[in-house]
Amino acid sequence: MPKVPIALSVNGERRAFAAWPMARLLDVIRQELGLTGTKEGCGEGECGACSVLLDGRLVNSCLVPARQADGAEITTIEGIARRREWDGVRKAFLDCGGAQCGICTPGMILATVSLLGQNPNPSEADVRRALAGNLCRCTGYLRIFEAVARAGRRNPPGECLQ
């Protein structure tokens, strides 16, 4: 089967290219578009390291055929990184120790942004539910919960619980 043309908007930029019919959105993002901030942890939708926003919805890009994203708006970690409105999330992750090895971090940030976009004041149960699709093997999650809570409440800058 020949490659198929795909056009989508990534982080606000229009991109058009040809991809294999069964190519995953993840491969297109990493290989065609060179946006390597989106990670592959399992390739089967379990770990959430490849999380991106597709038309504003949080998805595992390893499970989305690129064709299905034709015409969609995609936001990756590189897009979030440019947005000042999410500085608070980054600062909270940094202060609270929410990132260790960093490989799950882009996915965690995307899941956090997705949650806070809908619910700026999440309870711990909300946070746990929102992050349940993102695996982290380093932190035991608690530093991440604290970071999300802190970013959500727009707390003044300062050190997290020690």
Next chain:
Amino acid sequence: MVQSLIGVSVPRKEGRDKLTGKALYVDDLRFEGMIYGATVRSPAPRGRIKAIRFDPQISWAEFTIVRASDIPGANHIALITNDQPCLADSVVNHPEEPVLLLAHPDRYLLEEARRAVTVEIDPLPAVFSIEESLRGDTIVWGDDNVFQKLGVEKGNVDSAWSDADLIVEGEYTTGAQEQLYIEPQGMIATGSAEWGVTVWGSMQCPYYVHKALKTLFGLPDEKVRIIQTETGGGFGGKEEYPSMIAAHAALLAWKSGQPVKIIYDRAEDMAATTKRHPSRTRHRTAVSRDGKLLAMEIDFVIDGGAYCTLSPVVLSRGTIHAAGPYQCPNVRITSRAVATSAPPHGAFRGFGAPQSIFALERQMDKVAAALGLEPDEFRRRNFLKTGETTATGQVIREEIDLAALLDRALRESDYHAKQARFARENGRNRIRRGMGLAAFFHGAGFTGSGERNLASVVEVEATAEGRIRILASSTEMGQGTNTILTQIAAETLGVPYEWVAIAQPDTGEVPNSGPTVASRTCMVVGRLVESAALGLKQTLLGAGLGSDDSPEGFARACREYTARRGVLRARSHYEAPPGVSWDDEKYQGDAYGTYAWAVHVAEVSVDTVTCEASVEDFVAVQEVGRVIHPVLARGQIEGGVAQAIGYALYENVVWRDGRMANAQMTNYIIPTAADVPPIRVIFEERPYPYGPMGAKGIGELPMDGPAPAILNAIESATGISLASLPATPEALMAALEQVHA
């Protein structure tokens, strides 16, 4: 004077890059002309390679193909015994053993081709358990299937049994555990006879890979260069296996003349790379009626898989930790690491100690129950105190107070009140609750004479502007190496945190500060950074730096020094703390320079209908010396406890003829955001005089205690005494049914 940086949670050094997606992991790198590599593996557990067949549908001429006969040097992965081939030649000894390598510019065609190679095996008898291996009917390694045998003797165990009021026996087993770093393993290599071999990749120990590739290619030191890229978790899983992947990528690069990238997918990573050693421990414990330990006889066996790899060292740590932080006059520990036909088991946080401590801390509860004592009271009566000796005869010289750690843990967890309430309320409730605890220790750094043999080196250099660079091969894999080594250097030199950078671990540029393992980076390498920084400061003091100079004064001194003398660099070499001695033959003496000490308490609920156990609350009290960075230290404990909760309840490697049958994240379950309890982390700080600013090791400690604490709590909740890990719902259901039958 700048404000102290020690005990302050400065921002993680490489944190920004990780939060913005800029941090580059090996799979994020692309080189000009780069092609992809894949590994053809053994389909059978053990046998002779009869033939390797290539499906004629594939245009093989497009592929680079590497076999054992293409290896320029010695066909083994140099480590301890050098028994593991890089590519199987005539026989295979475990499923997934690498046999042949392929490379091609197109990943998809490469995968198709990999499936089109058939390795035909004439089967040989294989061994799939510790019991079978010990029986010795089938020998799969050496003369007797035994990689290593150790013995520890203290006092006179044989004469102690007759004085005992009570003798309690127990047998405990633990399963394999997958490290499951979220970044799968991977390497990129270039290679040619003229330039030698260069490898970039995800790893803990660049100099281990360096040693392995020198041997494999028969190249001198300077022709092999290993560079660590950002590493997405290791936990021991990237200690020894990266040498194998680096070797494969380099062989393909050498033959093809192109850069070759090998990235494992999750299934390959789980099926082919190392896991925690399964274990079996037998205990026989003699006590007096008043609850004093009189004798401990412990037999500890671990399953090393098909090749020796690191098993002797894992066995050593497990053996030394087997009798725990207790004072007992008579101790005998015998231990063996044995061969089976599974892929080699390897390093995983704790390195043998979580296995033997699991057995001991379950046994301690069993003995306490037999004596009619509370678990905390029985332990309290036997805690090691300053001046007493461990099983290896090591006199504890540092000030320790395990009873105080226990009191704190009991208080914070509200242990006794909750225990009483649960006993009252559990009755025939569907949900039963219970409390459990474990007391334990973990030796920091390499065992025995290990650190002396490693002879680690660190360098610190300063630019004319007074900016500092630390040169060490110690790797950042999430645990905080970059941050804490920077803090230590900046503190020592009196310069801001931002003035200190850390060199990328690259064997072409940094000295060998040893492997990033064994809870040694903060204590041992941190101390070396401190010494090198002091050396640098000393040099500057002799050249005009005032002893109380500001950072600006420091920068001025650097400028003047470098203008006159050029490079400003200081080097430090490992020196053992005074009075530490170890006898490798008798396994007696100071096994470690120091230990971290801990008491952990788990509150658990068990649903008697679904048979699920969950940890509801967790209290972790530990003494790890001075805490350099409170947020990172806390992250180490919480992350370790979470992994140990997985070890205790969820993580079940299912074996089928030596092959992992559930090599997917879908059916190998690790704790998620929904599963972790609140973890209350409490540090008692007692500065250790031979650690940097008083710090000891921390990373492995929290892996040791939670699993037995959780199973102790399950027993307290349900009366069910489980002796095996993990306590999955299936295991709990079988046990509950037995009780009701």
